[in-house]
Amino acid sequence: MDKNILEDILQNNRKYIKLGEVATYIPQLAKANKEDLGLCIKDMNGDMYACGDYEKKFTIQSMSKVITFTSCLLDNSIEDVKKTVSFEPTSTAFNAIVDLEIKNRHRPLNPFINAGAIACISMLKENTYQEKFDRIINFIKLLSLNENIDYDEEVYESERKTGSRNRALAYYMQSTGIIDKDVDIEKLLEVYFKICSIKVNCIDLSNIALIYANNGVNPFTKERYFSKEVSKIVVATMALCGMYDESGEIAVTVGIPSKSGVSGGILSVLPSKMGIGIYGPALNDKGTSVAGLKILESVSEKFDLSIY
Numbered sequence: 547m548d549k550n551i552l553e554d555i556l557q558n559n560r561k562y563i564k565l566g567e568v569a570t571y572i573p574q575l576a577k578a579n580k581e582d583l584g585l586c587i588k589d590m591n592g593d594m595y596a597c598g599d600y601e602k603k604f605t606i607q608s609m610s611k612v613i614t615f616t617s618c619l620l621d622n623s624i625e626d627v628k629k630t631v632s633f634e635p636t637s638t639a640f641n642a643i644v645d646l647e648i649k650n651r652h653r654p655l656n657p658f659i660n661a662g663a664i665a666c667i668s669m670l671k672e673n674t675y676q677e678k679f680d681r682i683i684n685f686i687k688l689l690s691l692n693e694n695i696d697y698d699e700e701v702y703e704s705e706r707k708t709g710s711r712n713r714a715l716a717y718y719m720q721s722t723g724i725i726d727k728d729v730d731i732e733k734l735l736e737v738y739f740k741i742c743s744i745k746v747n748c749i750d751l752s753n754i755a756l757i758y759a760n761n762g763v764n765p766f767t768k769e770r771y772f773s774k775e776v777s778k779i780v781v782a783t784m785a786l787c788g789m790y791d792e793s794g795e796i797a798v799t800v801g802i803p804s805k806s807g808v809s810g811g812i813l814s815v816l817p818s819k820m821g822i823g824i825y826g827p828a829l830n831d832k833g834t835s836v837a838g839l840k841i842l843e844s845v846s847e848k849f850d851l852s853i854y
């Protein structure tokens with residue numbers, strides 16, 4: 547893979563930034579620099595190809611749902627997980643309420659929408675809410691091969707103060723028994739907001755993605771972090787649901803299982819080959835980086851990476 551080609555791809559797709567807007571519904575995210583654009587690709591040999599603002603830190607947002615879902619699968623049998631959340635795509639937004647009432651026996655359709663992730667956090671086996679958060683941040687440190695991962699206190703506060711929609715989702719799920727009646731919803735949401743506020747850069751995302759590309763094994767130390775079975779479930783769910791109600795279109799145009807977040811990050815897993823991290827905070831109307839998505843599409847096309 548030629549770094550100059552990647553640099554060209556990044557520059558050629560810069561023009562799409564103007565089609566998007568940074569997220570404003572979480573006030574702190576509105577402070578992002580719309581012009582930022584970064585890409586990092588890491589392969590199984592440890593070779594890294596990066597350009598643009600690949601070292602810039604941003605919050606992990608919905609990309610954390612990959613790690614939350616993985617942890618939920620490690621703590622619970624697949625049958626028990628399926629009683630709470632299924633693995634079906636949505637045709638509505640990531641924070642939609644309507645599906646919870648009318649579809650799927652009140653279960654969130656998948657673990658990558660807000661309701662699904664909040665339900666997954668409630669299923670983690672730790673005894674305290676602090677332990678649940680520690681578990682996830684430590685797992686992110688492990689998978690990103692970065693001990694220095696931390697969370698952004700200001701983004702966390704901003705989300706906590708403005709999180710009425712997530713509160714509505716969580717209380718609704720408690721009313722239907724999807725979330726246990728003993729769960730303290732405010733505390734559960736604090737964990738969710740804090741997880742979303744964990745800071746990463748494109749290198750961290752590419753490292754995390756690489757572990758999934760390698761079926762749960764760190765390709766450098768050969769350490770196994772989760773089973774091949776869990777990895778397959780998570781990556782398949784990413785392919786079908788990771789880009790919300792745009793997942794079908796992206797399967798066609800990109801063909802690489804991916805998960806986006808409203809900070810503008812995209813985490814993409816190319817099985818057996820590479821991990822990709824992208825950042826560009828200007829978002830399309832689905833909440834995905836508009837130029838980032840175009841970069842992913844160009845990389846896939848240029849190097850013939852679609853899994854289909």
Ligand SMILES: NC(=O)CC[C@H](N)C(=O)O
Binds near residue numbers: 607807
């Ligand atoms: N799509 C996203 O990245 C959403 C995550 C964000 N923290 C929220 O709960 O709304």
